[in-house]
Amino acid sequence: MAIDSMVMIMFVLLALLLVAVLATVVVRNLLGSAILLAVTSTVVALILFVLEMKLAAVMELAVCAGLVTAIYASAISLSKPEQDEKRNVKAENRAWILRHLALPLILIALAVLVVFLVPQVPIDFGTAADAAGGAAGAASPTVQTVLWDLRMVDILSLALLILAGVLGVAALIGKREEK
Amino acid sequence: MPVLFLMVPLCGIFLLNLPKRSIAAKFASWLVGLICVLLGVLAATSQMACWKPFNEAFVLPFSDLLSVDWFSAVMLFTIAMVTTAANAVGFDGEDRKKVLARSLLLICLTGMNGIVMVRDLMSVYVFLEITAVSCFVLIAIDQKIEALGGAFKYYILSGVATFAILIANAFVFMNVGSLQFADIQAALADAAAGDGALDLKISLVLFVIGLCVKAGVAPFHGWLPDAHASAPSAVSVLLSGVVIKVAGAYLILRLANEVFVEQPAARLALMVLGAFSIAVGAFGAIAQHDMKRVLAFSSVSQMGYIVLAAGLGSTLALMGAVVHIVNHAMFKSLLFVNAAAVKEQTGTTELDELGGLTERMPMTGWTSVVGLLSAAGLPPTSGFWSKLLIIMALFMADRWVFAIIALGMSIVTLGYLLMLQRNVFFGKLHAGLEELREARKSLTITALALATLTSVVGLAFPVLFYLLSQMGYV
Numbered sequence: 001m002a003i004d005s006m007v008m009i010m011f012v013l014l015a016l017l018l019v020a021v022l023a024t025v026v027v028r029n030l031l032g033s034a035i036l037l038a039v040t041s042t043v044v045a046l047i048l049f050v051l052e053m054k055l056a057a058v059m060e061l062a063v064c065a066g067l068v069t070a071i072y073a074s075a076i077s078l079s080k081p082e083q084d085e086k087r088n089v090k091a092e093n094r095a096w097i098l099r100h101l102a103l104p105l106i107l108i109a110l111a112v113l114v115v116f117l118v119p120q121v122p123i124d125f126g127t128a129a130d131a132a133g134g135a136a137g138a139a140s141p142t143v144q145t146v147l148w149d150l151r152m153v154d155i156l157s158l159a160l161l162i163l164a165g166v167l168g169v170a171a172l173i174g175k176r177e178e179k
Numbered sequence: 180m181p182v183l184f185l186m187v188p189l190c191g192i193f194l195l196n197l198p199k200r201s202i203a204a205k206f207a208s209w210l211v212g213l214i215c216v217l218l219g220v221l222a223a224t225s226q227m228a229c230w231k232p233f234n235e236a237f238v239l240p241f242s243d244l245l246s247v248d249w250f251s252a253v254m255l256f257t258i259a260m261v262t263t264a265a266n267a268v269g270f271d272g273e274d275r276k277k278v279l280a281r282s283l284l285l286i287c288l289t290g291m292n293g294i295v296m297v298r299d300l301m302s303v304y305v306f307l308e309i310t311a312v313s314c315f316v317l318i319a320i321d322q323k324i325e326a327l328g329g330a331f332k333y334y335i336l337s338g339v340a341t342f343a344i345l346i347a348n349a350f351v352f353m354n355v356g357s358l359q360f361a362d363i364q365a366a367l368a369d370a371a372a373g374d375g376a377l378d379l380k381i382s383l384v385l386f387v388i389g390l391c392v393k394a395g396v397a398p399f400h401g402w403l404p405d406a407h408a409s410a411p412s413a414v415s416v417l418l419s420g421v422v423i424k425v426a427g428a429y430l431i432l433r434l435a436n437e438v439f440v441e442q443p444a445a446r447l448a449l450m451v452l453g454a455f456s457i458a459v460g461a462f463g464a465i466a467q468h469d470m471k472r473v474l475a476f477s478s479v480s481q482m483g484y485i486v487l488a489a490g491l492g493s494t495l496a497l498m499g500a501v502v503h504i505v506n507h508a509m510f511k512s513l514l515f516v517n518a519a520a521v522k523e524q525t526g527t528t529e530l531d532e533l534g535g536l537t538e539r540m541p542m543t544g545w546t547s548v549v550g551l552l553s554a555a556g557l558p559p560t561s562g563f564w565s566k567l568l569i570i571m572a573l574f575m576a577d578r579w580v581f582a583i584i585a586l587g588m589s590i591v592t593l594g595y596l597l598m599l600q601r602n603v604f605f606g607k608l609h610a611g612l613e614e615l616r617e618a619r620k621s622l623t624i625t626a627l628a629l630a631t632l633t634s635v636v637g638l639a640f641p642v643l644f645y646l647l648s649q650m651g652y653v
Binding site for chain 2: 151152153154156158160161167170172
């Protein structure tokens with residue numbers, strides 16, 4: 001029985017995804033874990049690309065694999081162990097490299113987002129939207145229409161979700177006041 | 180006008196996080212209290228005609244994506260009421276932590292307000308996540324090992340729920356092309372008339388499983404006792420008082436009423452889950468040795484009554500479920516506020532180390548009696564009426580087995596709550612508690628207000644029910 005090559009590719013990618021996800025959780029090194037998380041996101045982006053969801057793939061690659069990894073790596077590199085001087089020097093060197101790597105990565109990710117979000121990029125909803133009819137399905141809406149008209153509540157709530165995360169991090173691992 | 184339910188707390192978060200934290204810390208509890216009272220008043224008046232000119236004059240962005248009907252208004256009022264109680268209980272620690280905790284409290288409030296106002300599964304999902312994320316942090320905010328464990332369990336099970344809900348959303352969108360409740364209901368009706376879309380039904384089962392995890396309905400309740408018992412007292416009030424209802428029970432009721440209208444199998448499944456949860460919660464509570472854990476298991480049981488009524492779906496059952504949501508919010512918040520008072524004054528909530536507290540803490544003791552009687556479903560408290568409505572609706576629909584389970588388990592509930600009352604508040608004062616004093620004023624005033632509300636709603640309910648039936652709602 002012949003197996004479709006796309007199905008084969010998908011199976012390989014899914015297997016890779018599983019390995020990457022497990023490795024991310026199992027690895028005991030923070031930086032390693034962050035890099036493996038980036039690998040996971042890259043595989044997810046490839047899967048999305050194979051499924052012809054190109055915009056989602058680009059977003060995944062830019063934000064999850066790029067931006068988030070850059071932030072993680074910067075944070076990890078800026079925190080240095082106190083007890084070992086040699087390791088401190090190493091950490092400083094690594095911090096310098098990562099800081100100079102992080103900024104370009106963040107800029108590239110932001111540039112990709114701006115390119116995709118600002119112009120009127122049409123999105124093809126395919127059969128689902130055609131079945132739904134109405135405003136969403138009548139003409140392919142742009143990214144802007146989807147984000148600012150159709151899903152405005154979700155955008156606001158996502159901003160709130162990020163705020164909850166930031167306050168959560170500040171509450172749980174922020175610096176404590178001295179009494 | 181619905182936008183105000185999101186914007187007012189957001190403004191509060193902004194004000195709390197302005198520079199000069201010492202000033203923010205000083206006024207944080209007053210500010211959050213004021214916001215809750217304002218939202219409560221808005222919710223109570225939201226269905227009145229006086230808002231019509233305002234709604235027509237100010238068309239704010241995404242106003243058309245949010246809506247407030249009677250059910251939403253009741254839930255919005257309940258959310259504001261319980262958040263006020265949680266805010267009154269307050270948070271320990273330094274100024275910075277107090278401000279952050281209250282900011283998260285407002286985010287949680289916004290998330291819950293969003294859940295009850297949207298009519299779209301994807302928006303529901305995002306607001307559920309906001310509520311969950313703020314709750315994870317609030318549970319763990321004291322960074323005690325038990326609280327971190329409780330938050331972790333909630334996080335893991337919430338992840339399972341998220342997975343189920345997201346898969347469900349994807350399947351529904353593939354089948355229906357929309358995530359609006361009305362469109363899904365129409366698609367399900369078509370499916371019932373034709374060959375039936377199996378994956379659409381499976382997706383809705385997944386969605387309900389996700390919501391059952393959030394509601395703490397057995398057998399998905401693993402996180403609830405640990406999270407509720409180990410969380411700071413204010414967070415226990417919030418979680419048991421309203422979060423599990425909005426994130427779980429409310430959505431199950433909304434789906435049962437607006438989506439599963441013609442789905443007998445789904446309704447039966449909900450009823451079985453509800454009955455199972457009533458029994459598991461009631462028997463689980465008997466085996467506990469900690470006041471907060473007894474109350475947490477009691478929540479599992481009470482959620483079962485709401486899910487059972489949601490599954491039945493008759494007008495009387497739905498009314499019983501809505502009234503039980505409000506009642507449970509009142510008496511469970513009251514009991515958790517009093518558990519906070521007991522913990523603060525005695526340093527423990529272990530049943531073996533407590534006894535005869537009414538002698539030294541009369542206000543806490545007697546308001547607890549009102550809460551416990553209401554939780555047990557004894558007249559004339561409010562809890563009696565909602566349970567009566569649910570059991571009556573079951574008998575009227577000839578669901579004898581479920582009615583007998585509900586009735587039998589309410590007797591078990593009465594048993595363990597009377598035991599709790601005797602062990603903690605009555606009998607001989609436990610050795611070492613001779614110097615005990617009444618709890619601080621903010622706790623006793625909140626408890627007194629909630630106890631009064633429980634009693635007044637209980638006494639006035641027959642009149643209210645008569646008026647509603649005259650207006651054609653029942």
